[in-house]
Amino acid sequence: MRSGPVSEIGERPLIGLLTGIFNKTRNPHLIVGPGHDDCAVLEISEDEYLVVTTDMLHRKTDFPLQMTGWQVGWMSAAVNLSDIASMGASPVGFLSAIGLPRDTDVAFVEDIARGMADCAKACGTSVIGGDIDTHDELTITGTALGTVRKEELLTRKGARVGDKVCVTGFAGSAGAALHAIEHAIPVPDRLVNALLEPYPRVAEARELARSGLVTSMMDTSDGLALSLHDLADLNKVGFRIHESALPVHDDVRKYVTLDPDKLKDLALYTGGDFELLFTAAPDILDEVFKGFNLSIIGEVVEQSVGMIIERKDGSNLSINRKGYLQLGN
Amino acid sequence: MRSGPVSEIGERPLIGLLTGIFNKTRNPHLIVGPGHDDCAVLEISEDEYLVVTTDMLHRKTDFPLQMTGWQVGWMSAAVNLSDIASMGASPVGFLSAIGLPRDTDVAFVEDIARGMADCAKACGTSVIGGDIDTHDELTITGTALGTVRKEELLTRKGARVGDKVCVTGFAGSAGAALHAIEHAIPVPDRLVNALLEPYPRVAEARELARSGLVTSMMDTSDGLALSLHDLADLNKVGFRIHESALPVHDDVRKYVTLDPDKLKDLALYTGGDFELLFTAAPDILDEVFKGFNLSIIGEVVEQSVGMIIERKDGSNLSINRKGYLQLGN
Numbered sequence: 001m002r003s004g005p006v007s008e009i010g011e012r013p014l015i016g017l018l019t020g021i022f023n024k025t026r027n028p029h030l031i032v033g034p035g036h037d038d039c040a041v042l043e044i045s046e047d048e049y050l051v052v053t054t055d056m057l058h059r060k061t062d063f064p065l066q067m068t069g070w071q072v073g074w075m076s077a078a079v080n081l082s083d084i085a086s087m088g089a090s091p092v093g094f095l096s097a098i099g100l101p102r103d104t105d106v107a108f109v110e111d112i113a114r115g116m117a118d119c120a121k122a123c124g125t126s127v128i129g130g131d132i133d134t135h136d137e138l139t140i141t142g143t144a145l146g147t148v149r150k151e152e153l154l155t156r157k158g159a160r161v162g163d164k165v166c167v168t169g170f171a172g173s174a175g176a177a178l179h180a181i182e183h184a185i186p187v188p189d190r191l192v193n194a195l196l197e198p199y200p201r202v203a204e205a206r207e208l209a210r211s212g213l214v215t216s217m218m219d220t221s222d223g224l225a226l227s228l229h230d231l232a233d234l235n236k237v238g239f240r241i242h243e244s245a246l247p248v249h250d251d252v253r254k255y256v257t258l259d260p261d262k263l264k265d266l267a268l269y270t271g272g273d274f275e276l277l278f279t280a281a282p283d284i285l286d287e288v289f290k291g292f293n294l295s296i297i298g299e300v301v302e303q304s305v306g307m308i309i310e311r312k313d314g315s316n317l318s319i320n321r322k323g324y325l326q327l328g329n
Numbered sequence: 330m331r332s333g334p335v336s337e338i339g340e341r342p343l344i345g346l347l348t349g350i351f352n353k354t355r356n357p358h359l360i361v362g363p364g365h366d367d368c369a370v371l372e373i374s375e376d377e378y379l380v381v382t383t384d385m386l387h388r389k390t391d392f393p394l395q396m397t398g399w400q401v402g403w404m405s406a407a408v409n410l411s412d413i414a415s416m417g418a419s420p421v422g423f424l425s426a427i428g429l430p431r432d433t434d435v436a437f438v439e440d441i442a443r444g445m446a447d448c449a450k451a452c453g454t455s456v457i458g459g460d461i462d463t464h465d466e467l468t469i470t471g472t473a474l475g476t477v478r479k480e481e482l483l484t485r486k487g488a489r490v491g492d493k494v495c496v497t498g499f500a501g502s503a504g505a506a507l508h509a510i511e512h513a514i515p516v517p518d519r520l521v522n523a524l525l526e527p528y529p530r531v532a533e534a535r536e537l538a539r540s541g542l543v544t545s546m547m548d549t550s551d552g553l554a555l556s557l558h559d560l561a562d563l564n565k566v567g568f569r570i571h572e573s574a575l576p577v578h579d580d581v582r583k584y585v586t587l588d589p590d591k592l593k594d595l596a597l598y599t600g601g602d603f604e605l606l607f608t609a610a611p612d613i614l615d616e617v618f619k620g621f622n623l624s625i626i627g628e629v630v631e632q633s634v635g636m637i638i639e640r641k642d643g644s645n646l647s648i649n650r651k652g653y654l655q656l657g658n
Contacts, residue, residue, distance in 0.1 A: 006438060007431035007463075014438065015461060021442040025455035029421045033457055040458035042422055044476065045374035054383075054472050056426035056462040092358045093371055097385035097470045102336035109335060109343065113350040126354035128362055129369035131470075132344060133385040134336075141426045141460075141470035143383050147373065 037155050038083040038218055039146070049153055051146045053083040058099075059138040064181060064196075069108040071196045072140070073115025079221065080144035081123045081200040082274040086219040088154035088209030089146030091202060093128035094120045096142050099135025112140075123202045148209065158215040159235040159279040163300040166285070168201045168276045169293055170194070170249040171224050172263070175270020180255065191251040198274035204292050205276060211288045217278035223271040223323030228307060231277070238305040241298035241319065244312050264309070271323055366484050367412040367547055368475070378482055380475045382412040387428075388467040393510060393525075398437040400525045401469070402444025408550065409473035410452045410529040411603040415548040417483035417538030418475030420531060422457035423449045425471050428464025441469070452531045477538065487544040488564040488608040494627040495614070497530045497605045499523070499578040500553050501592070504599020509584065520580040527603035533621050534605060540617045546607035552600040552652030557636060560606070567634040570627035570648065573641050593638070600652055 006014055019035030027033070031049060032041035039051040057063065057079065063072050077094050084091045096116055100109060113127075120126050177195035180187040201219075208214045216235060220227045228239050246267040256262045279300055280288075288294070298310075307319045335343055348364030356362070360378060361370035368380035386392065386408065392401050406423050413420045425445055429438060442456075449455050506524035509516040530548075537543045545564060549556045557568050575596045585591045608629055609617075617623075636648045 003434055003436050005432045006429050006435055009435050011461060014435065017435070017439060018442045018459075018461070021439065021446055022456035022459075025446055025450045027422065027455040027457065030455065030457055033455075034459060040422065040424065042457065042474070044379065044421075045377070048374070050373065050379065050474075052422070052424065052472070052474065053458065054424045054426045054470065055460050056428050056464075056468070056470060058428065058462070058464060060465075061463070092373075093356065093369065093381070095369065095381065095383045095472065097383045099385050099387065099468065100335050103334045105332055106335055106338050106343065106346070107332050110346060110350065113347045117350050117354055121354045126356040126359065126362075127351035128356065128359055128371065129382065130347075130351075130363060131384050132340060132347070133387070134390070135385075135387060135466070135468070136389075137465060139385070139428065139464070139468055141383065141385060143381070143424065143472045145371070145379075145381065 032155060038086040041153065047149055048147045049150055051084055051087045051089045051148060052143065053080055054141060054143040055079050056139065056141040063138060066181065067196055069111025070115035073112035074119040074197050076140040076142045077116045077119035078198045078200050078274060080142040081119065081202065082198065082219045082221065084144045084146035085200050085202045085205035086217055086276060087146065087148060088152050088205050088217065089148035090206060091123045091125040091144060091146045093125055093145045094142060095129045096127065096140055097131040097133065099133045099139035101136060101138060102134055104138070123200050152209040154209055154214055154217040156216050156218050156231055156234050159231055159237050159300050160215055161237055161300050161302055162282065163215050163279040164282045164285060164296045165239055165241065165298040165300060166278050166280060166294055166296050167220065167247060168204050169273065170247045171273060171275065172252055172266035172270055173249050174198065174272030175266045176252045176255050178270070178272065187255055188251050195272055198272065200274065201276045204294070207288060207292065208278060213281045213285065213288060215279045215281065217276055220273050220275045220277050221271055223269055224277065225268040225319050226321065226323030227277045228319060229321045232307055236303050238301040238303050239298055239307050240301050240305065241309045243309055245295060245297045247295040268319060269322055361484060367415040370416070370482065376478055377476045378479055380413055380416045380418045380477060381472065382409055383470060383472040384408050385468065385470040392467060395510065396525055398440025399444035402441035403448040403526050405469040405471045406445045406448035407527045407529050407603060409471040410448065410531065411527065411548045411550065413473045413475035414529050414531045414534035415546055415605060416475065416477060417481050417534050417546065418477035419535060420452045420454040420473060420475045422454055422474045423471060424458045425456065425469055426460040426462065428462045428468035430465060430467060431463055433467070452529050481538040483538055483543055483546040485545050485547045485560055485563050488560055488566050488629050489544055490566055490629050490631055491611065492544050492608040492629040493611045493614060493625045494568055494570065494629060495607050495609060495623055495625050496549065496576060497533050498602065498622055499576045500602060500604065501581050501595035501599055502578050503527065503601030504595045505581045505584050507599070507601065516584055517580050524601055527601065529603065530605045533623070536617060536621065537607060542610045542614065542617060544608045544610065546605055549602050549604045549606050550600055552598055553606065554597040554648050555650065555652030556606045557648060558650045561636055565632050567630040567632050568627055568636050569630050569634065570638045572638055574624060574626045576624040597648060598651055
């Protein structure tokens with residue numbers, strides 16, 4: 001048993017300690033257990049898996065004061081439904097446990113509920129249950145459930161050398177918005193909303209799962225760089241990413257006019273985008289891409305090549321293992 | 330839209346407002362939705378339902394400082410697994426989102442994890458996932474999942490006039506223990522543990538569900554009186570409870586020696602026991618009762634009779650609608 005405060009051990013080693021304890025008990029239903037993926041996976045019938053995930057958010061770190069109640073609710077549902085999407089599953093329900101300061105206005109709580117309901121509906125499901133508690137700090141724990149045909153389950157495991165590396169949507173928008181809010185720099189509403197109203201990529205995920213072409217997938221909530229490192233470690237591969245292919249929104253390019261290096265850093269090292277990062281067979285991607293905003297940003301390479309980004313001038317840089325983590329380190 | 334602080338509206342009206350919002354969205358998988366029972370119920374296959382529940386606990390109101398880390402973990406799992414039991418289901422997994430003050434000792438967190446793992450294992454399942462967050466106050470949101478054959482699902486709905494009213498275990502033990510702790514009165518460890526280490530009645534619940542004799546069921550976490558009122562309202566019936574039949578543990582009788590009225594009040598109006606309250610066909614209960622600590626405490630009567638407790642001297646008293654609630658009122 002270790003001692004010392006959790007702030008010193010860091011989030012990932014602490015998760016490792018706890019999952020070590022949890023994984024000691026055999027569970028005949030469990031296909032993917034704690035510490036391994038965006039969701040736990042349970043076998044629930046002959047044809048289907050249940051995927052389930054839970055996430056705690058709270059005022060100080062997750063709900064800046066600019067957020068409306070509706071956005072607080074939307075965000076609480078979105079971060080969990082994004083995890084369901086990253087397994088290729090269809091959401092079947094969302095639950096929320098809400099801890100409210102006693103002086104919270106009832107109208108604000110109703111707005112939270114509407115935000116949750118709207119996000120769940122946008123993802124093809126509904127809020128099916130929850131809990132209300134009093135709490136000094138506004139705290140919301142969401143739980144999302146999804147189902148997926150067994151042959152369509154996507155996990156973090158499976159990337160092969162030669163696969164293309166792809167992402168949905170844009171990278172760095174949420175990071176740029178957070179920087180703008182923290183420095184009180186005016187930016188377009190749609191950029192702020194990329195941070196405050198992330199849209200779970202359920203439709204894209206289902207299309208990718210049905211295609212049978214995706215070899216591994218996860219969401220980019222902790223940032224692109226950290227997600228790439230997670231996939232690389234698990235699959236014992238490397239990645240070559242092309243800077244010119246990083247999908248950066250025009251609003252972000254306008255926001256970062258002086259220093260082109262900042263663009264790359266925003267795209268790689270900031271979290272909160274809740275896009276899908278996936279690897280896929282290189283040949284038939286075009287068909288899947290129709291109708292969706294997907295970008296090929298690089299290739300899976302041998303582990304010995306490492307984790308590199310090819311600059312526009314042809315030079316290579318290492319991609320660091322850093323991003324958004326809750327605890328220390 | 331109402332305004333004013335949540336502390337003034339009260340827990341149940343607030344839940345009513347939110348479930349009104351949540352229930353607007355149609356969900357083809359949903360059998361029992363928010364606000365209706367101990368768990369949400371989803372149809373997941375031809376033969377089975379999935380039941381799921383979530384509950385937020387935190388230091389100030391749920392984890393007295395006497396609690397060990399192991400007990401904190403056990404309690405977080407138990408309150409949710411008790412809800413799974415109350416639907417007659419078998420647990421298939423437990424998830425926990427843990428918000429930790431930064432100075433929490435790692436060894437304490439490992440103890441929490443062991444407590445959760447042990448409780449899940451005692452209920453025939455395991456911890457399958459979760460989340461770690463930093464938080465000013467120790468906060469744990471658990472989520473439990475269970476499955477049940479469709480014909481064995483038990484809900485709060487179904488009590489019929491003439492049914493027997495039954496409970497598992499003892500009533501008022503947790504309430505007596507809480508009183509003792511708050512007043513620093515020494516009591517046996519096993520009484521304190523009735524409060525700090527509630528044991529989910531999964532085995533009893535499964536036996537009751539298989540029997541086909543139970544007409545309605547819920548757990549008594551908010552106290553026996555409030556649970557009886559919930560069942561009565563929903564089923565449009567009344568209850569006649571016999572004071573002499575209330576299952577009060579000897580430790581509690583010894584604790585309350587001076588005032589016999591206090592015994593009844595402890596049994597009726599304090600929460601935290603996490604026993605099962607159920608109604609059942611009167612004739613064949615004996616067979617089900619074998620091997621379990623179950624008590625018949627009364628009968629289902631016409632709604633016009635009301636909610637009464639028959640004293641030992643033959644007089645009747647009304648059972649009040651009061652118990653343990655999180656918010657106001």
